Amino acid sequence: MTTIAPEETAREAVFDATVAADERIEPRDWMPDAYRSSLVRQIAQHAHSEIIGMQPEANWITRAPSLRRKAILMAKVQDEAGHGLYLYSAAETLGAGRDELLDKLHSGRQKYSSIFNYPTLTWADVGAIGWLVDGAAITNQVPLCRCSYGPYARAMIRVCKEESFHQRQGYELLLTLSRGTDAQHAMAQDAVNRWWWPSLMMFGPPDDESAHSAQSMAWKIKRHSNDELRQRFVDICVPQAEALGLTLPDPDLRWNEERGHWDFGPIDWAEFREVLKGNGPCNEERIGRRRRAHEEGAWVREAAAAHAARKARNAARTAGTGEATR
Numbered sequence: 001m002t003t004i005a006p007e008e009t010a011r012e013a014v015f016d017a018t019v020a021a022d023e024r025i026e027p028r029d030w031m032p033d034a035y036r037s038s039l040v041r042q043i044a045q046h047a048h049s050e051i052i053g054m055q056p057e058a059n060w061i062t063r064a065p066s067l068r069r070k071a072i073l074m075a076k077v078q079d080e081a082g083h084g085l086y087l088y089s090a091a092e093t094l095g096a097g098r099d100e101l102l103d104k105l106h107s108g109r110q111k112y113s114s115i116f117n118y119p120t121l122t123w124a125d126v127g128a129i130g131w132l133v134d135g136a137a138i139t140n141q142v143p144l145c146r147c148s149y150g151p152y153a154r155a156m157i158r159v160c161k162e163e164s165f166h167q168r169q170g171y172e173l174l175l176t177l178s179r180g181t182d183a184q185h186a187m188a189q190d191a192v193n194r195w196w197w198p199s200l201m202m203f204g205p206p207d208d209e210s211a212h213s214a215q216s217m218a219w220k221i222k223r224h225s226n227d228e229l230r231q232r233f234v235d236i237c238v239p240q241a242e243a244l245g246l247t248l249p250d251p252d253l254r255w256n257e258e259r260g261h262w263d264f265g266p267i268d269w270a271e272f273r274e275v276l277k278g279n280g281p282c283n284e285e286r287i288g289r290r291r292r293a294h295e296e297g298a299w300v301r302e303a304a305a306a307h308a309a310r311k312a313r314n315a316a317r318t319a320g321t322g323e324a325t326r
Helices: 006-020 033-052 054-058 067-092 098-106 124-146 150-178 182-201 213-218 226-244 269-279 283-296 298-321
Strands: 254-256 261-263
Touching (some): 054 067, 054 124, 054 283, 098 283, 124 226, 150 182, 150 226, 182 269, 269 283, 283 298
Antiparallel strands (some): 254 261
């Protein structure tokens, strides 16, 4: 039988009271190991998703139809890189080294969002990703601004502001195509048809199959369950699709007066599980490119580390001699 020390019990009581009072847990505060592990898992998956998520849209930078569209897309892809860096930094405050997290990503021991394993076949896919994928991300991430862990919550404030720009960019792109030629409208509709269901899967498995959701909500890492967020997203998208002049590919979609929400059809969770296992359309391509980019960038990291070490040595010499050293 394990005996819990009184000081351990006292620290846990302080932790529980802090969470219950909707206050923030900070890096130097005591926290349960399970809380720390849960945060590392979630933040790492989020960071990996931002980095992998650069690939599908970066594929269209050189083929954007105008300079304006190219500039917008480049800015968006740069934002995603920045989001990944914020999040890796947040994970580092929990004692998780960035090299360790990237190694787990490259070896398949940590996951990223399944949505990024689908191909971007046409220019309209850039719009569909902005409207649907980033829209789903905002729905999921805005409540994270009130996450019980301080560094994660603060990082999400800027991330959500930038994701809102991405969502509006995607919506505006689809609106332009939808009001264009018949071929452009058809291209926009085809993109929505392909991205709608994977976007619903982004919120994770149903609540009764989610291994982490209930505990994350108890710790106030998450504020809403997967199914609650999914329903909120559907309710937002239906009137937006109508304004776009596009149809959501769900014959079961209808307003439920009694619930006050839109009913929607069954999600193909078998497809979701297959993509998570690595059997999606682009799993191998995405992780292969990520590994190559990491390997080819080794010299940059080595040069940056050497430069930092040299600056540190110079600073130490200056402090010791009182003279500037080059």
